[in-house]
Amino acid sequence: MFTTALPQRPLTQTRDLPKDLFSAIADLKRELNAIVLAHYYQDPDIQDIADFIGDSLELSRKAANTEAEVIVFAGVHFMAETAKILNPHKLVLLPDLEAGCSLADSCPPDEFAAFKAAHPHHLVISYINCSAAIKAMSDIICTSSNAVKLVNQIPKDQPLIFAPDRNLGRYVMQQTGREMVLWQGSCMVHETFSEKKMVQLQVQYPDAEIIAHPECEPAVLRHANYIGSTSALLKYVQTSASPSFIVVTEPGIIHQMQKQTPNKQFIPAPPLNNCACNECPHMRLNTLEKLYLAMKNRQPEITLPEETRLAALRPIQRMLEMSA
Numbered sequence: 248m249f250t251t252a253l254p255q256r257p258l259t260q261t262r263d264l265p266k267d268l269f270s271a272i273a274d275l276k277r278e279l280n281a282i283v284l285a286h287y288y289q290d291p292d293i294q295d296i297a298d299f300i301g302d303s304l305e306l307s308r309k310a311a312n313t314e315a316e317v318i319v320f321a322g323v324h325f326m327a328e329t330a331k332i333l334n335p336h337k338l339v340l341l342p343d344l345e346a347g348c349s350l351a352d353s354c355p356p357d358e359f360a361a362f363k364a365a366h367p368h369h370l371v372i373s374y375i376n377c378s379a380a381i382k383a384m385s386d387i388i389c390t391s392s393n394a395v396k397l398v399n400q401i402p403k404d405q406p407l408i409f410a411p412d413r414n415l416g417r418y419v420m421q422q423t424g425r426e427m428v429l430w431q432g433s434c435m436v437h438e439t440f441s442e443k444k445m446v447q448l449q450v451q452y453p454d455a456e457i458i459a460h461p462e463c464e465p466a467v468l469r470h471a472n473y474i475g476s477t478s479a480l481l482k483y484v485q486t487s488a489s490p491s492f493i494v495v496t497e498p499g500i501i502h503q504m505q506k507q508t509p510n511k512q513f514i515p516a517p518p519l520n521n522c523a524c525n526e527c528p529h530m531r532l533n534t535l536e537k538l539y540l541a542m543k544n545r546q547p548e549i550t551l552p553e554e555t556r557l558a559a560l561r562p563i564q565r566m567l568e569m570s571a
């Protein structure tokens with residue numbers, strides 16, 4: 248149970264912020280019995296105060312097993328929703344409720360329901376980067392870490408729908424040799440990488456290996472020396488003998504890569520335009536200040552209709568069992 252009284256009004260002003268946010272957040276963690284879970288694409292200062300940093304699969308596992316009473320999710324909406332699906336009786340906070348996901352948004356539930364109805368004999372395997380409503384219409388959830396492993400466990404004569412990311416779907420088809428019907432969704436960040444600029448960078452850094460996330464387009468992936476989920480990329484740079492890497496995913500991951508292998512060089516892959524669009528605008532909506540305020544105010548809170556939660560829980564549990 249919480250031992251402190253709720254504040255009279257939500258704290259929203261800069262003047263309400265303590266000078267040392269790091270120690271104020273540490274105090275609130277103790278006071279609330281809270282755990283801060285952060286995705287690798289968060290700002291470095293958020294990664295540094297997190298109790299646990301991971302990719303979608305690791306964060307789901309952590310959310311499923313935590314004994315904390317409050318989960319502060321420094322990530323995007325579908326991730327915090329997944330934590331709530333797994334922990335209906337816990338308070339799940341997202342520092343900025345606007346932190347959505349272009350990939351999740353590319354799969355509207357009503358259109359997906361019609362798509363599914365048009366393929367009545369297909370089993371639906373959905374990437375965790377989707378809304379609770381899509382999860383509720385799915386048979387199995389997967390992440391980029393376990394998608395190949397899970398598809399390989401499904402009988403070969405079972406027709407499959409893969410949603411919502413077409414690039415990850417294509418990559419899984421290639422790795423498993425399975426045909427799947429793909430929902431045509433994509434991530435605005437991973438589709439922004441320029442093949443041409445990446446090749447130019449490779450000429451500039453001939454010793455660097457290209458490492459890429461499977462949400463990237465095939466034209467980019469075909470240049471990669473290694474393809475994997477964010478955690479797999481992080482592990483790979485520790486074991487590879489290469490002194491430098493061109494990193495083709497959201498550059499937030501470079502903070503951990505640099506911390507774990509400070510003697511290696513990491514070059515973020517360039518986007519198509521001279522913009523910062525390789526940084527996820529949704530992930531970057533969270534800030535240390537918003538995280539502090541969310542804990543102090545105990546909002547914004549993630550809530551879900553119980554019927555949706557129960558329907559979405561089933562395919563997540565199936566994933567956790569199948570990937571154990």
Ligand code: SF4
Pocket residue numbers: 288323347348349350351376434435436437497527528529530
């Ligand atoms: S990087 Fe892409 S998939 Fe990940 S949260 Fe941002 S928009 Fe969604």
